[in-house]
Amino acid sequence: MIKENLKAVEANICAACERAGRRREEVTLIAVSKTKPVEDIMEAYSAGIRDFGENKVQELCDKYEQLPKDIRWHMIGHLQKNKVKYLIGKTVLIHGVDSFELAQEINKRSEQKNVVSDILIEVNIANEDSKFGIRSESAFSLIEQIMELSYVNIKGLMCIAPYVVVPDENRDYFKKMLKLDVDINKLLSNNSPMDVMSMGMTCDYETAIEEGATMVRVGTGIFGERDYGIKT
Numbered sequence: 001m002i003k004e005n006l007k008a009v010e011a012n013i014c015a016a017c018e019r020a021g022r023r024r025e026e027v028t029l030i031a032v033s034k035t036k037p038v039e040d041i042m043e044a045y046s047a048g049i050r051d052f053g054e055n056k057v058q059e060l061c062d063k064y065e066q067l068p069k070d071i072r073w074h075m076i077g078h079l080q081k082n083k084v085k086y087l088i089g090k091t092v093l094i095h096g097v098d099s100f101e102l103a104q105e106i107n108k109r110s111e112q113k114n115v116v117s118d119i120l121i122e123v124n125i126a127n128e129d130s131k132f133g134i135r136s137e138s139a140f141s142l143i144e145q146i147m148e149l150s151y152v153n154i155k156g157l158m159c160i161a162p163y164v165v166v167p168d169e170n171r172d173y174f175k176k177m178l179k180l181d182v183d184i185n186k187l188l189s190n191n192s193p194m195d196v197m198s199m200g201m202t203c204d205y206e207t208a209i210e211e212g213a214t215m216v217r218v219g220t221g222i223f224g225e226r227d228y229g230i231k232t
């Protein structure tokens, strides 16, 4: 089932790229494997997927130990400061950074391990009370602050758009994200570009790609519904 799902998602990604006049290589598919067993991950792995997303540190670390070392792990969930020390060195990208204190902790733990950690700034693009992320109007000053840290490298922005049944309803949020990224890059003109845009999930990844996503995070569309009752 996972292989068939992946084929369908891949076809959808290709079609969205074509509609937007973008190349398929501009978009990375992250298979969101949270709550799913290692067998499911291996099925996606043997179909060629190498980028996987998890939202809990403990679960990511457990899977990291058990699975092939060429997997590129993405921490996509809200990260607590006291868990950072377990994570550093295991992920290619930490998607949900939304405070200077969290960035400082990532910086400190990265320095201890002598690595530079790539991160994304999470933006609460729809200003939802229920969501983490920084408001778009505060993003630039946070980025300026974090840029002073030597062991953290900001690669771009991430958002979790509202859950929708009609993907088009999130289009304006994705447009806002892209505009914010363009504006920030203008202000930072002499630094390395923040060109990663992590946005789009099962309900809206095609729309996100049409509006400039460079990473889409797809869980249900690949692995099926999640059962949070089962501890993995």
Ligand SMILES: *Cc1c(COP(=O)(O)O)cnc(C)c1O
Binding pocket: 032, 034, 055, 076, 077, 160, 201, 202, 203, 217, 218, 219, 220, 221
């Ligand atoms: C769970 C999760 C996803 C994947 O959600 P689906 O709707 O299953 O595709 C994407 N991003 C984040 C941050 C998540 O927590």
